[in-house]
Amino acid sequence: MSRESLLVFVKFGSVFVAVLLVMIVANSLVGRAHGGAEPPWETFNPTAADVHEGRQIMERNGCLSCHTVDGFGGQIGPRLNGSAQRKTKEDLFLWIKSPIDVKPGTRMPQYNLPDESILKIIGYLETKDTLQVQP
Numbered sequence: 001m002s003r004e005s006l007l008v009f010v011k012f013g014s015v016f017v018a019v020l021l022v023m024i025v026a027n028s029l030v031g032r033a034h035g036g037a038e039p040p041w042e043t044f045n046p047t048a049a050d051v052h053e054g055r056q057i058m059e060r061n062g063c064l065s066c067h068t069v070d071g072f073g074g075q076i077g078p079r080l081n082g083s084a085q086r087k088t089k090e091d092l093f094l095w096i097k098s099p100i101d102v103k104p105g106t107r108m109p110q111y112n113l114p115d116e117s118i119l120k121i122i123g124y125l126e127t128k129d130t131l132q133v134q135p
């Protein structure tokens with residue numbers, strides 16, 4: 001390799017390295033901004049359709065075999081009217097996501113529901129803050 005082509009090689013080589021560095025730094029900054037984003041239960045704003053789906057997800061998963069809502073359901077778990085008042089959204093989310101992580105030995109099963117479904121359930125429970133006898 002001639003001295004000249006070696007110089008060109010070194011020059012472009014360092015430009016390449018600089019571009020790589022900028023990309024790495026930019027990427028980590030974006031990652032940090034993303035990591036600091038608000039948790040999903042803070043930003044989720046349930047629509048009427050979400051609330052309706054939340055109720056359906058609960059019916060499909062048998063939540064009501066243990067829990068009572070509006071006077072109907074099982075007695076193994078607590079009545080869910082008012083649960084959105086007793087617990088914060090964060091507590092509800094973490095609980096429904098993984099009950100055994102919150103309370104080892106609890107009788108409530110692990111469902112591994114997607115976050116989106118949990119948020120819809122919470123949206124539904126928020127509409128059940130007070131005991132209503134009507135379904």
Ligand code: HEC
Pocket residue numbers: 058061062063064065066067076077078079080082083086087092095096103105106107108109111121
């Ligand atoms: C086998 C019975 C059972 C099923 C099925 C069940 N749970 Fe539970 N759940 C419990 C029990 C028991 C508790 C009380 C926690 C404890 O002390 O262990 C509870 C607690 C809760 C709480 C907290 C209530 C509060 O006010 O403290 C929520 C919310 C909840 N369950 C939602 C759900 C949802 C949503 C489903 C369906 C996806 C579900 N549960 C299915 C038994 C059940």
